[in-house]
Amino acid sequence: MKLADLYHQVRNKIRYIVSFGRFNPASSSGQQAILHEIRRKAVEASQRVDIPGTNSQSSQSPQPNSFQVNLPWSSPSESGEAISPKASYSPLNHSPAFVKNQELTNDPYYPEYQCKTNDALGCPYPQQTLQQTPQAKFCLGCAFPVPLAQSREIRGRRGIYQIGTLLGKRGMGRLYQGVQTNDPQPIVIKEYLLPNRCFKNLDDVQQRQGTFVRVANLSCADGRDKDFRLLIPTEAIADEQERRCYLITKNNLETLPTLQTYLSTHGSMNEDQVKLLLDQILQTLEFLHGQRFQFDSGQIGNGLVHGNLSLNSILISEVNSQEFFVYLTDLLIWEYLFYRPDVQITPKTINDDLISVGEIGFKMLVGQTTLDPRNDQHWPTLQPEFKQFLLQLLGLEGSFSTATQGRDVLLKLPKPAIKDPSPLKADADIDDPKRKVFTPWILAPAIVVLVAVVGSLLWRTFRKPPIVVEQKNLVSTIEEIIVTVGNFTYSLEEKGAASYIFLTPTLLSSRQSLIDELESRKPGLSLQEIWAQDVQEAETQVTQETANFAIINQVNPSYPNSLHSQPIAYDGLLIFVPFIKDAREQALPKALGGKITFEQVRKLYTGKVQNWKEIGGPDLQVQLYAPTEPSAIQLFEKKVLQDNSSIAIFRDKLKQRDIQEQPTSATIRNLQYEFENEQIAGVSFGFSSQIFGQCGAYPLALQVESDSPLIAFLKRILFLGDDAQQAWIQQSNHQRIDPSTPLCKKGSHQIAQELFQTKQYPLSFPVVVLYPRNNRNEPRYQIGEKFSDMLTTEEGQELLQETNLVPLQPLD
Template sequence: MTLSLPPTQNNRFHYNQYRCAAKNPLHCEQSQRSQESNLCSKCLFPSVLPEQSKLRGQRGTYVIEEFLTVRGLGRLYRGYQELEDRSVIIREYVLPTRCFNTTEIRQRQRAFAGLTGISLADGRSQDFRLITPYDAIADQSETRCYLITLDDYNAYSTLQSQLPQLGTMPAIQVRRVIAQILQSLELLHRQKFRLPNGQIEAQLVHGNLSLETILIQPQTEWHDEFVIYLTDLALWERLFIPTQLALPKLTIADDLKALGQIGIQLLSGKSSDSDLPCSPAFEAFLLRLIGAGQPFENLETVRQVFKQLPPEPISESKIAPIELEQDDPKHKINWKKWGLLCLALLGIGALVWWLSLTLRPKPRTSSERLVPKIESVSDIPSGRFNYTGEQRSLWSYVSRQKNLIQQGKNLETILQERQPKLQLNYQPEETIESAIEKVRSQQAEFLVTSLIDPVGAEFDTQNIAYDGLAVFVAFSYSNRDNSLPRFLNGQISFKQLKQLYTGEIQNWKQIGGADLPVRLYIPAEPELVRVFEQRVLRDQQSIQKFRKLRESSISELPTFDSLRQVLRDFEQEQVGSIAFGSLSQVYGQCLVYPLALIEGNRSPVAPLLLDSGKPITPQIDLCTAKGSYDRNFLAFQTQGYPLMYSLAVVSARNNARPPVGRKFASILRTIEGQSLLDKTGLIPLSKTQKNSLP
């Protein structure tokens, strides 16, 4: 089935000021690069960059390996980051001089550097399937800008390119696409975001949704299991549209209308269709999105209506059967010969397919570039360097506590033994603000911190592991009938936590538990308390109540001390104590029970899972069952655990300074480094890395 799709918004503009034979100089196969400049010798449009071209960014230098394709207003290249030997996808934008004057070019390059890239304002790391940049380069020597992304997702196929090859998408799969886009839009529209220039945006509009800005791993046929990614946010894409084109203000309604158009195009292959191959309810939903029915009030209404749609009927394929003519004795087909010919063709086709898989070069992916050994990290700067962090912090514990990995040694010592070239001196500060200032003033080369608060656009951050808050109560298997885990069914909601830590709940019977008075504990690490305030308490009124209660009724203890104290309170005083601390310190003991967490209307997420993949329950004796459960790696690595956070190396974005922080992060991101961090209780960065650990 061959489809002819309507042009997407990005393809409407083809730089008409340039007399390109292909009418699209971005992707002109006849383009011939001038020897003197990176311009087409025929029309003088900025040409495709040659292989081995180098681009210098804030986070390093990138080398172009090959040109891939054009998507919208940008070219895509595959490349790698020097020194780090990390695969990257490079997206190139051009500001051609016949479309932009000198002032416009400089203004847009400055804006590009300040707008390109977004992060959650509260410092959380959350996957909302939007391709976000690793680095942004505004090349002042040329009329070009570049986006660098780490994952191969940015080189995936667009739905625009897949649809003509595979035909229209079945309604069930279209609903899966709509559901995933809605999840991403919900985060974009509702969260506060910090831009690289420090500006906070209360909400963001994608503004550029189309089949061409939705990426999917290349398919051979439509199937149920796929993940889509949104890309090319209008926030920076619109910078490369000439000013003579009228650009309307973007609204949430634009995203919703685009969502409806995407659904209709996937179902019919056209921008509109009066008889869509789907249920009447789904068709009415899509028509409402594009404004052909009663408009939706907001995204929440869209989500609720979509959630309540009846299932799509499972129907037979609508592809029309091929009608065969009646046999004519004069032209009777010799089916035996045809069968042999088909078998021969199938055999040749299979051979060609196998050879193409065997002989063609495979693109390098991030997982293939994992460095196995710490000693393999090269180009270590010579000299002795200071780095910093927070005095009472997770990293101070992880790096200096002996016996976590090896008897009589700490992580600091082990890293020094395995990479003696890197000479580091850890000098922690009392507060995170002091540590950041120390890096800014060049008294320290980098800091290691739990990435809770934004550190600013002037700094580069590289995650090295994950951790999270574990909320726990006493676990006494001998007295389990009256224990809190049983009464709470092994879980607790954010609402209940807020009520407990603001003094609204003073006895567990108030929420259906045993008649036990409540006693509250918090960890001595300030960064963990900040996580709790930001994620659980959230509003200023609740935070103030908590801080006031902290002065009189909340005890502060190091996490290990609170483990013992919570159990002692229950067994000796019949007090129902509750505390929270880092999972890396709570995991591995059985004095307390870490509760599953419920955020809003979402399902509970347990920090620990049995080997079967099921969450632990209060009926399990955590002491005798040791070795049969572990941390919920997937929930942390996909940002699904509500109180997770990243541990990161933070260094100044200044190429004039030695790349000590980047090298330290590279060491910890090796398979060997991830194994060491895993043994301290931290969560490795990815499933691939976890499965590769020795």
């Protein structure tokens, strides 16, 4: 050992003892605590001393290796494989193995702390110590770190978070209720510990904290906030002053009971309940294993293995005895960072996740965790096909290669027989030979003639001639557009859809933002954004030549004569509600028939309708949401509300916060949470380009109420349609989606581009480039036109289509 190392080791020991005494006074001073700790340290040291001439092997035993940050699941890869090492694996024996140098008689996670309850994280004594001495940092009983004090603030990059009530422990950390100081939305804080008796190497601690921030700050690589019942943290924070780390999660889903707690309270589940939950778990794993994730370092990983699936890492929300929702949490990719250094981690694979799902299914059926699925006598009576499915999940009779394969088999299992509850009629009502029966066939010819005549008239009256999209010969590549390179500025609405489309680096397959992609196609071209509060300010910036051009949503089609607008693509507003499993009777899309009228939307957003049953929906309270983009608000007022009275009421509700304004991704999360847990059914509107691909939102088809009730009835019975326009269509048959369409299944649907290109979708609008109408031969006056020329090439239209905008015309 070097002298410097010895100096730092002694200094750290002294600081530890002094801090322990300062914050843990056993009586009126810290002297007794210091003496007690010195004695304990001395005993520990004496136990490690080898006496010469003995057979002690302690000096021979290797010290735990320092933490390696290059383990496979802490290093995102672009290999296309789910992030986790590949290794052989034995079913039913894959929990992290706690390898011990000596037999442990204390807490298996923190054996160095002689906790009276053998559960240092869940022990009440550290909390009692904190209550008795608010400045205490260590438990008076075993010196384990005490919980965080209420009102303590944790500073992260995305906000300041205040500690509230201690909720308990789960996995490798403690859970607290909390709030974000600049946002009233509730949060849950999970605190992880790296206590010094278990983690003695300071470099090891710092490496673990750094890796934690890197891997736990993850998001979907395509920039969309998809909700597949996977609880992804909002922010991961490493404490720079203490050996602690924190996970911040918005909303209260993290406070739900674990599946283990539910089974302990309610006992086993029936076969249908287990099938429902397994379907949800496998669907979440489909997303987890297949989704591209971006980590804090900017690296991209193709899929993640959960690796830590158990009854304690699945949270459950019970709606009623047959309606449940489960959420997956506590991924191994960050949980394992807080295992002791001497713990050996068994590498995890996709197959391990599927085996864990099989174990969870078996345990839900039997209600006990000690029974062995390899013992046929431990199985309850099941449908043979379902039992075979579980055995295959467990890897006991074959196996599944992916979660998708397993889920497909589950969904094809025989459904339980449904008995007809309708009562039988009395015999006299069924068959009475004395009763005279009217035979309608006599009038059949007249009815046929009448229907034919009326149908012909209606067909001629209401048949709409097909609208053909004008096809132009497009320039093939961006390279063919001649652009004078240089430095130019362009204006963007700060909170607008265009800023999301053009500056988000994960929408294109090249993993560059659209602006960066265009600059890379034209070396020497530099485009710098200038922010505008709304489209009107963007227009002013171009007029005053503060910006060379602007990219905006066309709210008003008329501009000053000095400006020219060039459409480059189409987008549209969607009215959307929470999309929940379609079998649920009170699911909003199903109850509304998948559509809504403009008048109903106006009544909702002016407060005339406050319960969905008033417009044919379920008996649920309405919660109104709106996006933060000013152009979305303006388009909604112009195209939906229309009259000044409705607009005034709408603006007042926004001002009074009766309508909650927040980003669309946050709204989708809130809609699902409120529907599943608070029996509130919300509604919002937002841009199609931001909502497409997020299966937590269902866009309602829009119907204009222009027909009289009689005409509407006749059109329905003669199959002339209801004129409701749906922005999304099924990919298989190009029919509009309905509440039974599996929106969470990739490739099940697509944007109805023709409706946008022909302007049949009533809330569609063009995205335009706005630039000076100037004939001066100077690059700054020409760059706007050249920019729109690049994006209206065939190659440019394909790039815009990747961002979920609709191209100006069909692309071959």
